[in-house]
Amino acid sequence: MALYPSHDSSAVKRTLTYGSFAASALLSGVERLRGMDAVWVGNSPITVAAPMWWIRHRYRIPVLLHVLDLWPDSVAASGFVGDGRARAVEGVLGSWCGHMYRSASRIAHISPGVGELLRSRGVPADKLTYIPLWAEEQFTRAQVENLRAELGLAENHLVLVYAGTLGRTQGLESLVDACAKVDDPNFRCLVAGSGVADAELRRRAQEVGAGNVRFLGRVPKDRMPALMATGDIHYVSLRPSPMAAYTMPSKVQAILAAGRAMLVAADGDVAAVARESGAGIPVGAAHAAGVQDGIRRATALGRDNLRVLGERGRDYYHRTFSAETGVARVESALAEIARPEVAHVSG
Known part of the structure; x- marks a missing residue:
């Protein structure tokens, strides 16, 4: 057409x-x-x-x-x-x-x-x-190598990944502020994507001393499965708004299909999926204190237990979203x- x-x-x-x-x-x-x-x-x-x-x-x-x-x-x-x-x-x-x-x-x-x-x-x-x-299931079915070695991440690093639009709606400044206060030396946060808030978020990370946050820029679509495999837990967030209660970002299905755990800083339907699937750590609408607490809970669980959450999410995906x-x-x-x-x- x-x-x-x-x-x-x-x-x-x-x-x-x-x-x-x-x-x-x-x-x-x-x-x-x-x-x-x-x-x-x-x-x-x-x-x-x-x-x-x-x-x-x-x-x-x-x-x-x-x-x-x-x-x-x-x-x-x-x-x-x-x-x-x-x-x-x-x-x-x-x-x-x-x-x-x-x-x-x-x-x-x-x-x-x-x-x-x-x-x-x-x-x-x-x-x-x-x-x-x-989700686009062809990207979640194949076994892929993660990007840990390429990105210089050690086996003991617990990695939180945000992949998507860097815009106002996501409220990602809360993530940056929360990461700056995490004192676990093995915690790392990867931010992949682009958008109107990109430069502002990078400046904010420097200002608040979030040295554990790394911005990757736009990641090609064919490398997304490897990025998904790199994260022990993936971040989903929505700034409070009238639409947030019934917004369902497509990344939710992609994370569940890939068998990864979720840290969900949002209310409404997304938070409900985090609870019902057993794959998520819901912390309410995006604000730094709640996100910091969610990261603390994730690091306390450790990589092995987060994999268990991810497997629950994959089962839920096949029952509900496949x-x-x-x-x-x-x-x-x-x-x-x-x-x-x-x-x-x-x-």
């Missing part, structure tokens, strides 16, 4: 990206769906509504709408819209989403919190189904909404 690609901070360019996607899908994509029994649609971006509405109302094809991002919440949190126009834009987007929800035959949500929020916005409970996302489980849920939902004559034949 033809697309104007932009992922920078310009609201105009981002709108062009979303709009060109919808126009291209309408012009070159919807005809290929004619005659389908049911269609699975991801709602990000929400301009996908244009081809969705066409196939729903023109061809009478039932739609399973998978809510991958919450709109207008994600736009409001991104800061793309200035305060003067925010309320008007949120109103338009909220109405747009409401029409999408009404048009869909079934709506899938990726975390329990999102399901609760959708119900509060008027989506009938019997229209909702829980279908969480899964691609096999997720695809089965998608297929079941599609079968339930398929045109009656199709559902009758398949049954």
